[in-house]
Amino acid sequence: MAKSSQTRAKSSLSRPLRSRPAIAVVIMAAGKGTRLKSKHPKVLHDIGGKPILAHVIATAKKVVPADDIFVIVGHEAERVRKAVADTGVNFVLQADQRGTGHALMVAREALLSGARQKYDQVIVLSGDAPLITAETIQKVSDFHSAQKASMTLLSADLDNPYGYGRVIRKGKGAEVQAIVEEKSATPRQRKIREINSGFYAFAAPALYEHIDRLSTANPHGEYYLTDMAGVFHRARKKVVTIRTADAGEVLGSNTRAEMMMLDARMRLAKCRELLDQGVTIFYPHTCVIDSDVEVGADTVIEPFVQLLGKTKIGADCRIRSYSVIGNSLVGDRVTVRHGTIMEDSSVGADAVLGPYSHLRPGSEIGEGAHVGNFVETKKIKLGRGSKANHLSYLGDAEIGEGVNIGAGTITCNYDGVNKHKTTIEDGVFVGSDSTLVAPVKIGRGAYVAAASCITEDVPEDALALGRARQSVKEGWARAKREAQKKEKAKSS
Ligand code: UD1
Numbered sequence: 465m466a467k468s469s470q471t472r473a474k475s476s477l478s479r480p481l482r483s484r485p486a487i488a489v490v491i492m493a494a495g496k497g498t499r500l501k502s503k504h505p506k507v508l509h510d511i512g513g514k515p516i517l518a519h520v521i522a523t524a525k526k527v528v529p530a531d532d533i534f535v536i537v538g539h540e541a542e543r544v545r546k547a548v549a550d551t552g553v554n555f556v557l558q559a560d561q562r563g564t565g566h567a568l569m570v571a572r573e574a575l576l577s578g579a580r581q582k583y584d585q586v587i588v589l590s591g592d593a594p595l596i597t598a599e600t601i602q603k604v605s606d607f608h609s610a611q612k613a614s615m616t617l618l619s620a621d622l623d624n625p626y627g628y629g630r631v632i633r634k635g636k637g638a639e640v641q642a643i644v645e646e647k648s649a650t651p652r653q654r655k656i657r658e659i660n661s662g663f664y665a666f667a668a669p670a671l672y673e674h675i676d677r678l679s680t681a682n683p684h685g686e687y688y689l690t691d692m693a694g695v696f697h698r699a700r701k702k703v704v705t706i707r708t709a710d711a712g713e714v715l716g717s718n719t720r721a722e723m724m725m726l727d728a729r730m731r732l733a734k735c736r737e738l739l740d741q742g743v744t745i746f747y748p749h750t751c752v753i754d755s756d757v758e759v760g761a762d763t764v765i766e767p768f769v770q771l772l773g774k775t776k777i778g779a780d781c782r783i784r785s786y787s788v789i790g791n792s793l794v795g796d797r798v799t800v801r802h803g804t805i806m807e808d809s810s811v812g813a814d815a816v817l818g819p820y821s822h823l824r825p826g827s828e829i830g831e832g833a834h835v836g837n838f839v840e841t842k843k844i845k846l847g848r849g850s851k852a853n854h855l856s857y858l859g860d861a862e863i864g865e866g867v868n869i870g871a872g873t874i875t876c877n878y879d880g881v882n883k884h885k886t887t888i889e890d891g892v893f894v895g896s897d898s899t900l901v902a903p904v905k906i907g908r909g910a911y912v913a914a915a916s917c918i919t920e921d922v923p924e925d926a927l928a929l930g931r932a933r934q935s936v937k938e939g940w941a942r943a944k945r946e947a948q949k950k951e952k953a954k955s956s
């Protein structure tokens with residue numbers, strides 16, 4: 465205890481609060497994304513299982529609190545706002561999208577409005593580049609402060625710089641004199657491989673003061689934020705650049721092809737993170753694991769598995785090939801055999817699912833329970849140690865502990881208008897091929913004979929038979945065969 469408070473005291477001494485700049489983060493997300501040819505706004509397309517913008521916001525929140533984050537919305541503003549409203553960030557409306565520079569002109573009003581703190585530094589992130597890390601943003605911010613620059617841009621060397629703004633340096637140092645967009649670049653400038661990533665830090669007062677000098681005299685007729693480099697340079701203010709260590713971090717998603725490349729990168733990075741945490745993933749490039757998924761150590765994930773949404777998998781599990789698990793909780797030591805599909809459901813420790821089980825929303829499978837081949841469940845509780853191993857439909861049912869559901873058992877939960885509930889108490893044995901017509905209740909420890917159609921409640925410890933009694937006609941088949949033989953002999 466004493467030691468940790470000492471360390472804390474020391475670290476806050478080495479970095480006194482007063483010297484830290486007050487930082488606002490602006491995320492540009494108002495554009496349409498014309499190059500995607502989509503009816504959905506670019507920043508709401510999913511990468512790694514969640515909207516591109518949600519990734520950028522999550523990263524920004526590692527650098528500053530949500531209250532200091534300003535998301536610029538414009539195209540489909542309401543949809544974008546709704547999709548990420550739960551993050552607690554501020555939204556600024558850029559009603560007409562007249563360029564990235566214009567986005568910052570609109571942001572200025574919000575940054576200066578009301579009882580807001582006075583920001584020293586404005587960090588600008590691109591809402592369409594989701595791989596940026598908090599460490600890199602912090603590095604840009606620190607470099608900017610150390611350089612006492614008016615503008616710092618993050619740059620990267622790309623083998624194929626096509627489409628990006630190029631960085632025109634001023635001599636050999638970090639100073640920059642301009643950024644030139646692809647369309648305005650001379651053939652010689654186009655050969656420059658150092659590109660502008662679209663991430664910047666600005667000295668807030670300098671930005672506020674000089675941004676109105678931007679013009680729309682360019683091939684797109686837009687206010688380019690990139691032109692601030694030239695504006696500051698001409699005003700004899702310092703513009704510097706810092707290169708990323710990993711050029712992959714700054715890639716944008718302007719086209720579907722770029723988007724899919726980012727998705728693949730993000731998923732591989734996710735696999736690497738899980739591998740580092742002690743999860744085995746065979747052929748990781750065949751698995752689709754969303755970025756918010758959690759998996760416990762020593763769990764083994766086989767090829768072609770998909771783990772989606774907010775899924776959490778325990779430790780020591782085995783998830784076999786072709787299983788797709790979405791927004792579900794899986795306990796420790798669970799075996800999920802091939803081809804199992806599970807959505808919005810939960811499974812207790814030591815349970816066994818599949819092959820080919822389909823757990824639809826609201827399935828709660830108890831500890832050590834088994835759900836087997838071609839069993840479909842929906843909105844059920846299956847108690848501890850209970851088994852439904854073959855070919856069943858179990859819907860709207862509450863099933864106790866130690867229950868055996870025979871092969872082919874069906875809960876008839878739907879009368880064409882309403883759904884009804886089936887209750888099966890602890891220790892019940894349901895024989896194969898039974899139909900349980902809900903609402904119906906089978907009491908503790910009762911037996912249901914195979915192939916019964918159960919329409920009325922069964923009391924505890926009873927045997928219920930709901931089928932025609934078998935009758936046997938001795939010698940019937942032999943007599944029939946002999947009659948057929950005689951018939952044949954007569955006709956030939
Ligand atoms: C921009 C840079 C380019 C850089 C590249 C990096 C400019 C002029 N160019 O080009 O130098 O190499 O990013 O990825 O800035 N947006 C708004 N309001 C607008 C216009 C755009 O919020 O009026 C948003 C977009 O939604 C997007 C971001 O700003 O999230 C960047 O805009 P985009 O059109 O993708 O710029 P690029 O052409 O990629």
Ligand code: CA
Pocket residue numbers: 590592716717718
């Ligand atoms: Ca872009």
